Amino acid sequence: xxxxxxxxxxxxxxxxxxxxxxxxxxxxxxxxxxxxxxxxxxxxxxxxxxxxxxxxxxxxxxxxxxxxxxxxxxxxxxxxxxxxxxxxxxxxxxxxxxxxxxxxxxxxxxxxxxxxxxxxxxxxxxxxxxxxxxxxxxxxxxxxxxxxxxxxxxxxxxxxxxxxxxxxxxxxxxxxxxxxxxxxxxxxxxxxxxxxxxxxxxxxxxxxxxxxxxxxxxxxxxxxxxxxxxxxxxxxxxxxxxxxxxxxxxxxxxxxxxxxxxxxxxxxxxxxxxxxxxxxxxxxxxxxxxxxxxxxxxxxxxxxxxxxxxxxxxxxxxxxxxxxxxxxxxxxxxxxxxxxxxxxxxxxxxxxxxxxxxxxxxxxxxxxxxxxxxx
Numbered sequence: 068x069x070x071x072x073x074x075x076x077x078x079x080x081x082x083x084x085x086x087x088x089x090x091x092x093x094x095x096x097x098x099x100x101x102x103x104x105x106x107x108x109x110x111x112x113x114x115x116x117x118x119x120x121x122x123x124x125x126x127x128x129x130x131x132x133x134x135x136x137x138x139x140x141x142x143x144x145x146x147x148x149x150x151x152x153x154x155x156x157x158x159x160x161x162x163x164x165x166x167x168x169x170x171x172x173x174x175x176x177x178x179x180x181x182x183x184x185x186x187x188x189x190x191x192x193x194x195x196x197x198x199x200x201x202x203x204x205x206x207x208x209x210x211x212x213x214x215x216x217x218x219x220x221x222x223x224x225x226x227x228x229x230x231x232x233x234x235x236x237x238x239x240x241x242x243x244x245x246x247x248x249x250x251x252x253x254x255x256x257x258x259x260x261x262x263x264x265x266x267x268x269x270x271x272x273x274x275x276x277x278x279x280x281x282x283x284x285x286x287x288x289x290x291x292x293x294x295x296x297x298x299x300x301x302x303x304x305x306x307x308x309x310x311x312x313x314x315x316x317x318x319x320x321x322x323x324x325x326x327x328x329x330x331x332x333x334x335x336x337x338x339x340x341x342x343x344x345x346x347x348x349x350x351x352x353x354x355x356x357x358x359x360x361x362x363x364x365x366x367x368x369x370x371x372x373x374x375x376x377x378x379x380x381x382x383x384x385x386x387x388x389x390x391x392x393x394x395x396x397x398x399x400x401x402x403x404x405x406x407x408x409x410x411x412x413x414x415x416x417x418x419x420x421x422x423x424x425x426x427x428x429x430x431x432x433x434x435x436x437x438x439x440x441x442x
Contacts, residue, residue, distance in 0.1 A: 070097040071150055073158040073167045076134060077101050077119060080110040082253065082350060083180055086159050086427075088113040089254045090178075093428050094157070100148050102141060102163070105131050122147055139211050142166060142218045155435060158226070165229075166222030174439055177226035178251070178431075181236055181347050182243045183219045220244055228438045230431075233348045233369040249434060252372065254427035255353040255419070262359025262416040263335035269296040270363075270400070271337035273330060273351065274344070276303030281343040281365075281391055286313035288393040288400070293318050295400060297341075298333060300325055334358040339403060339410075342370060343391060349373060357419035359412025361385040363399050375418055377406070382414035 072094065074087050091097065091114070101119040122144040124130055124137055137144075145163045150156050156175045158164040161184075165177040223229075223244035231237035231248035240248045270289070274280045282299060286309050289297035293316065299309065300322045313319040325333070331354075334340060340355040341363050348369035352362050356373070364370040366387030374385040386403055388395040403410075420426070 068154045069152060070094040070155045070157065071153045072097045072099050073145075073148065073150075073156060073160075073164045074099065074101045074119070075160060075162050075164045076124075077104045077106040078134070079106070080113065083159055083161060084110075084113065085256075086178065086180075086253050089424055089427050090157055090159065090431065091115065091117070092424075093431050094155075097157075098153075100150075100167075102144050103130060103134050105134070120148075138162075139215070142215070142222070155439065157431075157435070163219075163222075165226055166218070168225065174228075174435070175226045176228050176230065176435055176438060178230045178232070179236060179240060179248065180232055180253075182223075182239055183215060228434065230434055233372045235368045235371065236347055250372070251427065251430045251434065252422050253348055253350070254424035255350050255357070255422040257353070257357040257419050257423045260331060260334070260354050260357035260419075262357070262412045264359065264412045265336070266338050266360070267336045269298050269337060270339055270341055271298050271300065271333050271355075271360075272341040272343070273300035273333070275301055276305040276309055278305055279344055280305075283309045283312040284343055284391060284393060284396065285341050286310075286316075286319060288396040289319055290314055290316040291393065292397060292400065295404075296320075298322060298337070300330060300333065331358065334360055338407075339363050339385070341396075343396070344368075346370070353419050353422045356384055356415040359415045361403070361410040361415060363388070363396070363403060365391055373418075373422070375414075377409060382411070382417070383409055384415045384418045385410065 072090050099117050099119040102122050103125040104119045104121050124134055124144045127137055141163045145166050146168050148167055150169050153173050156169050156173055158167055158177045160177055161180040169175045223246055229246055229248040230251045231240055232253045234250055237248040237250055240246055272285045274282050276282055289295055297319045302324045334355050335358040337360050339361045342352050343365050345368040352373045355362055362374045362385035364374050364387055366389050374387055375383050376387055377383040386399050388399040
């Protein structure tokens with residue numbers, strides 16, 4: 068069987084590249100395609116020496132540093148890939164990869180991290196943060212996003228089958244594209260995390276300090292709970308707002324940016340980890356569970372797939388709260404304190420194993436075999 072894997076772009080080794088790494092492990096003989104490849108040498112080991120076949124985006128002026136400014140050309144670029152002669156094409160898409168064109172004899176299986184967020188539900192936020200709400204540039208940006216939205220919806224008909232990385236993304240696919248998707252959770256390196264039974268008396272939130280992460284809400288909530296300790300890890304543009312929300316509360320401490328070993332140690336020893344953002348999936352939540360640590364999380368997005376609550380499981384691994392408010396978080400912390408014995412490190416670790424890289428590879432193989440069989 069001749070296989071091609073289509074990735075969006077290569078410039079760093081992050082979440083979608085970890086998915087690509089496992090796809091390459093499933094089909095080691097596959098040809099690799101991408102819009103452009105500017106991956107540093109230090110991050111290329113997972114490619115196993117492969118040189119991706121790229122598009123004209125690779126050769127455009129300033130593309131190495133600013134290839135994203137060619138967003139309007141990316142639909143055209145992905146359509147230039149010659150994927151004739153392949154039995155199976157697997158795309159890994161959060162922007163345009165799922166729009167690759169394949170022939171009638173080819174099965175196209177699209178793994179979707181998210182529909183193009185800036186063209187759909189985050190358009191207003193994208194324009195606001197980019198300073199493009201008014202003027203000629205704003206009008207052009209709206210026109211471009213409109214055109215991208217039309218292309219995104221039309222090209223969603225091209226894959227023969229779609230895999231979504233969470234129920235949340237499957238719902239967004241149904242809303243934006245009017246297509247049904249199977250759920251296959253992304254791979255998490257659970258082997259790098261080991262559970263620890265002995266917990267200390269602090270809660271942990273580890274995050275980039277950006278508005279949607281709502282770390283300020285965690286700080287404001289624990290300021291009102293002086294008998295509960297909170298450790299905040301991370302840095303970013305919203306750090307001042309987070310510190311203002313914490314005030315001078317002696318029960319809140321800031322660690323800034325820490326290395327992986329220290330972060331894992333904090334995850335292992337925390338009484339519980341907090342996650343207040345709405346995420347498409349949320350790999351950090353799985354990593355905390357792999358450390359044997361319960362999660363207290365906002366009950367939207369990927370948290371619904373990851374955290375097992377007492378209402379749905381005899382082996383719960385955390386609690387979900389319905390609103391991003393201090394009152395909801397405080398109530399959840401107090402409930403957790405009352406029922407803390409119900410959440411065991413063994414249950415948390417076993418839950419995390421559902422998201423291992425091996426599980427992902429098995430699920431991907433099974434999905435491809437199932438749909439090839441239908442063909």
